[in-house]
Amino acid sequence: MQDPAIEEVLQPLRESVKRQDEHVENLKKNGSTKDELVHALMSLKLKKKALKNKVCFWLQVYPRVSRTFQEEELLRELEPFDRFKMEDLLKRRFFYDQSFSIYGGIAGLYDYGPVGCAMKANIIQLWRRHFILEDSMLEVDCSMLTPEAVLRASGHVERFCDYMVKDKKTDECFRADHLIKAHLEKKLQDGKVNENLKKEYEDLDGFTWQEMQAVIEKYGMKSPVTGNDLSEPLAFNLMFPTSIGPTGLVPGYLRPETAQGIFVNFKRLLQFNQGKLPFAAAQIGTGFRNEISPRQGLIRVREFTMAEVEHFVDPANKQHPKFKDVQFYEIPLFSACGQLSGGQVEVYQLKEAVSTGLINNETLGYYMARVHQFLLMVGVDPKKLRFRQHLSNEMAHYATDCWDAECHTSHGWIECVGIADRSCYDLLQHSKATGVKLVAEKHLATPKKVTGTRCVPDKRAIGMQYRGDAASVLKYLEAMSEEECTELADQLDKAGTVEVNCNGKCFNVTKEMCRMEPFSKIVHVEEFVPSVIEPSFGIGRIMYAVCEHSFRTRKDDEQRTYLALPAVVAPYKCSILPLSAHSEFQPFIQRLSTLLTELNVSHKIDDSGGSIGRRYARTDEIAIPFAITIDFDTLSFPHSATLRERDSMMQVRTPLDELPGIINALVCGTLSWEEILGKYPKFVQQESSRRENGA
C-alpha cells in the first residue's frame, strides 16, 4: 500500500466510509426514523465493500487485466460515483421503478413516474425538434403488432435470437454469452489468465452454439445460482409472440424495432415526398425484446421507447446536402482498427474522417454529428461519450458501416445510439416477399438503350388455375428481375414446373403459364433500390446515462444528492416555494402559476411545511433548475421574489412579474444565469438560514 498513486485513489474511499460511519452514529443519537437509519446503514455497507474491492483490485488484478478494463476503472476514478445512492434517489422520488411490484414485479419492465415521465417526454420533444423539424423528416406512427410474414422477410423470425442455457434442475435460464463472459471475467480477476482464454472471451459475439457449448464444457461451468449442471445452449427468439384475430390463424409478434414499419410504408412515403430522394422518415415508439434474464435496470429491458430515422438515399451517391454545415465538427472516434490494435479514442474533424474513408460516407457522418449534438444537448457528459465502430464480426452481413454512440456509465460503455448503413437489404427483402417493387427513380443525364428478357405471363392459364390468387401470381411474374427471369426459364426447361412463393403462399408455375421474351427499349429513367442510413436511439438508455452523468453530491453535505439536468430536459422548470403557510402568500403563488402555465412552463408548487432549506433539497433532488421563493418582502410593493439556481445555489431578488418571462428565457437558452447575476441584486438570507434549520 505504498504506491502514492494507489493511495490517492483509496483515500477518498476511506474518507467516505469514515463520514458515513459518523453519519450513522449521529442518526442513532438523534433518534431518526427507521427508514433513514436502514438507508444509511446499507450505504455504509456498500462503501466498505467498495473500499475492500478497490484494495483487492489494486493489489492483485490491475496490472494483468485487459486495457479496456483499465480504461473503465480510470474513468471511474476521475469521479467517484455511488450507483446505489443514485438508484435510491431515482426510486425514492419515482423517476422510474419496477412495474407491477405490488404483484412481485416482472424483470425488465419499468414504469416511469411523474418526473421520469416528464424527463422522457422532454427528451422526445427535443428529439422531434432536432431531427424531425430541423431536417424536415417524415414522421410516421406504425403498428406494434406485426404479422409473422413481415418479420420473416426482415430476418427476425430466423435470426433474432440469443442463446440460453437452463439450470438442469430448476429450469432457471441464463444468457449463454453473459454467463461465459462473467465466468471468464472472474477468472481474469483471479489472475488465472492465458492467451487462449482472452481470445475466447473477445470473440464471443460471433460464436455458434456449438462453440459456446465447447467453452462451457472446457471450463466446467455450472449454474451461478445453484451450482447445478447446465443444458446445451438453445436458440431463443427474443420476439414476443401473439396471434391476431379470433381464428388464431394470423401469427404475429410485437415489433422488435420500429424500423420495419417504415420500410413497409416506403412506397407511400416516397409518393408523399413527390417521388424525390433523398428523404428521411422517422418514428418514435415502443419496441419489445423478450430478454432471457434482464438485470441491468433501464439498460436491458423488455419494453422500451426507441426513436429511429431511416434515411433513404441513392446508393451511388451518399452525399448529404447539409454535410458542409458539419464538416469541421469534431467527434471522438474509436475505430475498428484502433480497437484491434489496442489504440485509443481519437478526435477527428468529420471532413477528414469521411474523406479518408474511416466513416463510409457523408450521410453517415452527418448523422453522427447530429447525434453527438443531440446527446450533449440532453446532458450526456462529452468526456464519457465516444463513437465506436463495429468490428466486421459484429456487423450484419448486409451492413456497410456501423458506429455506436456509447456512453460510459458504472455498467461500462453502453450503446445508446446505433448509426448503421443498412444498404438496400430491408427494402429488397420486403420486395422479394411481397412481389411489390420498392424502388425509386432517377432521370438519366443521357438516355440509354436497355435489352434483356422479360416474363410474359399467360393470364388465362393462370386465371383458370389459381382464380382468386391469380392476381398475385401475375404480379409476381411481372415484377421479376432479369436474373430471376433467366433462372425461372432455366428451371422450367429442366423441371417443367417451378414452385414460387408469393404473399406467403406457394404456387406451381408451369411452362404453359408464361413465356420469356427478349425486349429492347430506350430508358430516360432508371429504377434503383435505395440504401438506408439508420440512426436508432434507445431513449431509456440515454436517460439512464444522463442521470448518471448529472448525479451530484453537495460538497458540504454528502447526504444531499441531486441531478444537475439541463433545464431543457428537467421534469419541471421551476418550483414555487412559499416561505411559510401564511395565507397572504396564496394569491402570489396562484398568479405565478397561471402566468407560467400560459407560457407552457411546467412547475411544481411545494407548500408543504418543511423548512425552506429542506424544500430546496427536495426540488434539487428532482432536478428542478430554478426555484422561486415567496417571502414576506413579496407582500410589499413593488412585489418581488427570490430566484435560486440549482447548481450554484445562488439567489437573486427580482420583480415578481418579470419571473415567468425570465424562467422561460432561461429554459429556452435565450438568457443565461450569468446575465441574471449581472442584472439583479444577489440575495443571501434564505440559503444561509438553511443550515440553521439543519436541512
Place this chain on the structure above:
Amino acid sequence: MQDPAIEEVLQPLRESVKRQDEHVENLKKNGSTKDELVHALMSLKLKKKALKNKVCFWLQVYPRVSRTFQEEELLRELEPFDRFKMEDLLKRRFFYDQSFSIYGGIAGLYDYGPVGCAMKANIIQLWRRHFILEDSMLEVDCSMLTPEAVLRASGHVERFCDYMVKDKKTDECFRADHLIKAHLEKKLQDGKVNENLKKEYEDLDGFTWQEMQAVIEKYGMKSPVTGNDLSEPLAFNLMFPTSIGPTGLVPGYLRPETAQGIFVNFKRLLQFNQGKLPFAAAQIGTGFRNEISPRQGLIRVREFTMAEVEHFVDPANKQHPKFKDVQFYEIPLFSACGQLSGGQVEVYQLKEAVSTGLINNETLGYYMARVHQFLLMVGVDPKKLRFRQHLSNEMAHYATDCWDAECHTSHGWIECVGIADRSCYDLLQHSKATGVKLVAEKHLATPKKVTGTRCVPDKRAIGMQYRGDAASVLKYLEAMSEEECTELADQLDKAGTVEVNCNGKCFNVTKEMCRMEPFSKIVHVEEFVPSVIEPSFGIGRIMYAVCEHSFRTRKDDEQRTYLALPAVVAPYKCSILPLSAHSEFQPFIQRLSTLLTELNVSHKIDDSGGSIGRRYARTDEIAIPFAITIDFDTLSFPHSATLRERDSMMQVRTPLDELPGIINALVCGTLSWEEILGKYPKFVQQESSRRENGA
C-alpha cells in the same frame, strides 16, 4: 315524391349526381389519367347509390324506424357528407392507411403517415397542456406487457369478452351482437317490424350467450357472407395473450387499457403527492383489443392510443376545488331518463346538473366541462357533440355514474371519451389480490375510539408450513378487514381449515396458524380506499370525428376538398410556396424556413412545378391553415410576400420579416385573421390566376 320537405333533401343529391356525371364526361374528353377517371367513376356510382337509398328510405322506412335513427338521418341532411371522398383524401395524402398493406394488410391495424402523425402529436400535446399542465396531474408511463395476475384482479381475464359466432364451414368469425343488430336493422328497414323485435334489438347489450343464441335461431340467421349455418355464440377474450420470459411460465397480456398501470402504482403516486388527496394521475399510451371483426376504419381498431386520467378522491367528499370555475358552463346532456322516455339532448348549466343529482358529483361535472372544452379546441363540431349517460344495464356493476362524450359521424354517434365514476373497485381488487393496502389517510376532526377484532397470525406455525411463501400468507392475514376476520373465524370454527388465495396461489389456513383477538384504540387518522373518477379518451376516434367535422368542399369546385382543421391541430402550420422555380427565390425560402424553425413552427416547402393554384389546393388538402407565397415582388426592397388563409382563401401582402411572428401568433391564438385583414393590404392577383391555370 310530392312532399316538399322530402324534395328539399333529395334535390342536392340529384344535383350532385348531375355534376359528377358532367365531371366524368369532361375527364373523358380531356384525356385525364386512368386513376383520376376511376376515382371519378367510383364517386359517381356512390352518389347514385346514395340518391337511390335516400329515395327508398323516405318512401318506405322513415315513418316506421326508431327515433334515434331519424335523428341521425336529420343530422346527415343538414350537411351532406361524402365519406368516400373524405377517406380518399385521407388515404391519398397519407393521413393514415392500413398497416402492412404490401403484405395484404391486417384488419384493425393502421399506420399514421406524416400528416396524420403530426396531427395526432398535436392533439396529444394539447391534451398534455389542457389536462396535465393546467391541473398539475401526475403523468406516468407504464408497461404495456402485463402479467396475468394483474388483469385477473381487474376482472379483464374473466369478463373482457365479446361473443362471436363462426361460419360452420369457412370458420369466418362475426361478433354476435353486431350480426344480430345488422340483421334486425335490415328487417326494420324492410318494414317487417314488431314490438318484440324492437325490444330484442335495444336490449342486446345485456344479453347472455343463450339469449343471443335464441334470437339467432328464432330469425334463422346465417353467415352474411356465405349463407352457411352459424355456430353457437362463444365468449372470446379480447386481450392479446403472450408469455413473458424464456421459461414460458409467466403468462401475460397486452394491456387493454392504460388505467391498471396507474392503479398498481397508487402507493408511489400518493407518496409522490406527499400523502395528500385529491390528486389526478394521467397516462397517454397504447391499448390493445383483439377485435373479432373490425370494420369501421379508425373507430374500431386493434391497437390504439388512449389518454386516461384517474382522479383519486375521498368517496365521502367528491367536491372539486376548481368546480366553481366551470359552474356556469353549459353542456349538452342526453340523460338516461331522456333516453328511456324518448326525450332529447338538453343543454344544462353544470351547477344545475350537479345540484339536481343528474350528474352524480362535482368532480365528474368538472371533468365533463374540461372534456367539452378540449373537444371543441381540437375541432369537434359543437352541434355534433353530446354527453350521453349510461343506462343502468350498460354500466359496470361497481360504477356510480358514467357519461360518454359522443361525436356524431357518418357511422352514427360514436363514443370518443368515457367519463366514469369507478368508485373504489380497482384499488380494492388489487388490494385483495396482493394483500397490499391501497388506502389514503385523513385526519379526523375529533379522534374516535375504535373497537374490533383482529387476526394475530402465528409466525412460527405458518413459517414451518409455508417457508418461502410464509411472508405473503402473514401479510394477507394481517391485512384482513374486520368482516374478513369474523368470516375467517366462523369458517375455522366450522371446518377447522380454510383455503385462502394470495398472490395467485392457494394456501390452507388452520386454527393453529392464527387467533382472533379483540382490540380497542383511539384513532386520530382514518384510512379509506379512494374513489376514482376516470375520463378516458380514444385519440384515434377523436381524430376521426375531427376529420369528418372539418371536411369541406369548395363551393365552386366539387373536386376541391380540404380539411378545415384548427391551426393548433393542423399537421403543418404554414406552407412556403415560391411562385416558380426561379433560383433567386431560394434565399428567401431558406430564411423563412430557418426563422420558422427557430419559433418551433412546423412548415412545408412546396417548390414542385405545379401552378400556384394547384399547390394551394394541395396544401389545403393537408389542412395547412396559412400559405406564404414568394413572388417576383418579394425580390424588391422592402421585401414582402403574400399570406393566404385556407378557409376564406383571402390574401394579404405583408413585410417578409414579420411573417414568422405573425404565423406563430395566429397559431397560438394571440392574433386573429380578422386583425391581419385590418392591418395589411389585401392581395388578389395569385388566387384569381388559379382559374386560368385550371387547377
